[in-house]
Amino acid sequence: MPGFELFGDKERQEVNDVLDNGVIMRYGFDGMRKGHWKAKELEVELQHTFQSKHVQLVSSGTAAVSVALASAGVGAGDEVIMPTFTFVASFEAIMMLGAIPILVDIDDTLGLDPKAVEAAITHKTKAIMVVQMCGSMANMDALQNISDSHNLLLVEDACQAIGGTYKGKSLGSIGDLGCFSFDFVKTITCGEGGAVVTNNETYYTNADHYSDHGHDHVGNDRGAESHPFLGYNFRISELHAAVGLAQVKRLPEFLEIQKRNFNILQEALGTIPEVTFRTVPEGGEESCAFLNFFLPDLETARQVIQGFKEGGIDVCWNYYDNNWHYIRKWEHLKELKSLFPISKEVKEGLKYLKTKTFDQSNHYIGRNISCLIKLSWTEVEVKDRAEKMVEIIKAILKI
Numbered sequence: 001m002p003g004f005e006l007f008g009d010k011e012r013q014e015v016n017d018v019l020d021n022g023v024i025m026r027y028g029f030d031g032m033r034k035g036h037w038k039a040k041e042l043e044v045e046l047q048h049t050f051q052s053k054h055v056q057l058v059s060s061g062t063a064a065v066s067v068a069l070a071s072a073g074v075g076a077g078d079e080v081i082m083p084t085f086t087f088v089a090s091f092e093a094i095m096m097l098g099a100i101p102i103l104v105d106i107d108d109t110l111g112l113d114p115k116a117v118e119a120a121i122t123h124k125t126k127a128i129m130v131v132q133m134c135g136s137m138a139n140m141d142a143l144q145n146i147s148d149s150h151n152l153l154l155v156e157d158a159c160q161a162i163g164g165t166y167k168g169k170s171l172g173s174i175g176d177l178g179c180f181s182f183d184f185v186k187t188i189t190c191g192e193g194g195a196v197v198t199n200n201e202t203y204y205t206n207a208d209h210y211s212d213h214g215h216d217h218v219g220n221d222r223g224a225e226s227h228p229f230l231g232y233n234f235r236i237s238e239l240h241a242a243v244g245l246a247q248v249k250r251l252p253e254f255l256e257i258q259k260r261n262f263n264i265l266q267e268a269l270g271t272i273p274e275v276t277f278r279t280v281p282e283g284g285e286e287s288c289a290f291l292n293f294f295l296p297d298l299e300t301a302r303q304v305i306q307g308f309k310e311g312g313i314d315v316c317w318n319y320y321d322n323n324w325h326y327i328r329k330w331e332h333l334k335e336l337k338s339l340f341p342i343s344k345e346v347k348e349g350l351k352y353l354k355t356k357t358f359d360q361s362n363h364y365i366g367r368n369i370s371c372l373i374k375l376s377w378t379e380v381e382v383k384d385r386a387e388k389m390v391e392i393i394k395a396i397l398k399i
């Protein structure tokens with residue numbers, strides 16, 4: 001997945017454009033910037049890439065999720081349904097607004113289980129946040145039906161699924177609002193950066209103002225701008241946008257490499273009857289940023305991970321034992337270890353985490369192995385790796 005692997009002359013050229021005039025900020029200083037508007041240009045490129053009417057760049061993927069929710073009016077005491085398998089950013093972004101993350105089970109797509117979502121809806125629910133983990137997607141039709149029939153927002157975190165599609169639509173462009181990250185390890189990188197995409201003009205205008213102190217961006221005298229509402233600073237810098245601008249133009253090339261490498265590994269592992277793959281909903285096309293497969297049980301998955309380590313197979317994980325991506329190890333959330341006082345509503349709202357179990361999520365995450373697909377691997381290297389992985393798994397399964 002990581003676009004940084006192929007950082008090169010095109011990225012340097014875009015950054016040099018910015019360094020030549022020294023306008024590192026995305027807004028204002030029209031006269032000094034000699035026509036260079038990297039953030040604006042990147043927003044236009046992303047509109048085409050993600051087939052969305054509006055794109056607002058921000059400082060990170062986490063900021064994108066928070067800005068998206070804020071732009072649609074989610075705030076204090078509102079409940080946002082999210083999956084147990086995601087990145088810590090999901091609940092961070094929700095809690096930053098004083099809203100309450102309601103974690104629910106995933107299914108064999110490794111995304112939100114629609115049945116679990118439906119069961120979690122209360123009168124406080126404001127949004128369903130689907131996270132398209134590891135290059136693929138949840139059952140989007142089912143989730144869209146639920147959000148429509150309950151009049152809820154559908155927010156799509158597509159940070160790990162840049163370039164994936166569902167029924168011809170870009171992941172991230174399907175919900176009311178979509179969120180992307182361009183941090184250092186994502187499929188395209190800005191170093192640090194993110195984007196909110198939407199077809200809703202009001203949400204877009206809100207995101208534009210909110211991510212820059214509430215400034216309304218009318219005219220070209222920043223000091224004269226008025227503030228229709230409160231905001232914060234989640235701006236991206238022009239230097240970061242410049243890197244992203246070079247990278248987004250190379251996305252088709254990146255996706256092609258990912259797909260080639262993914263197919264080689266999947267074909268090899270598919271010869272082992274005990275190995276099964278995550279379900280990709282009908283009409284879905286993975287971005288191929290990761291290959292995810294299931295083994296018969298947790299113990300086997302742990303042994304395979306150990307075998308991979310010893311055999312020099314890197315960038316594969318079993319998230320059951322991982323601190324970043326799965327509820328099981330998020331003690332800091334369950335115990336609400338905060339540097340500052342948390343509101344009564346959020347404290348009350350999160351009490352369920354002390355006792356709630358997620359057996360269905362454990363069932364899938366425990367048996368799952370997730371392998372990053374690198375862009376820098378040569379075809380020969382991937383074939384070698386595939387052969388080794390098959391050998392290791394077969395030895396552990398004793399077949």
Ligand SMILES: *Cc1c(COP(=O)(O)O)cnc(C)c1O
Binds near residue numbers: 090131157159181
């Ligand atoms: C990377 C990531 C984010 C956060 O992005 P940052 O740019 O690192 O803040 C959010 N959600 C998911 C699923 C991610 O993988």
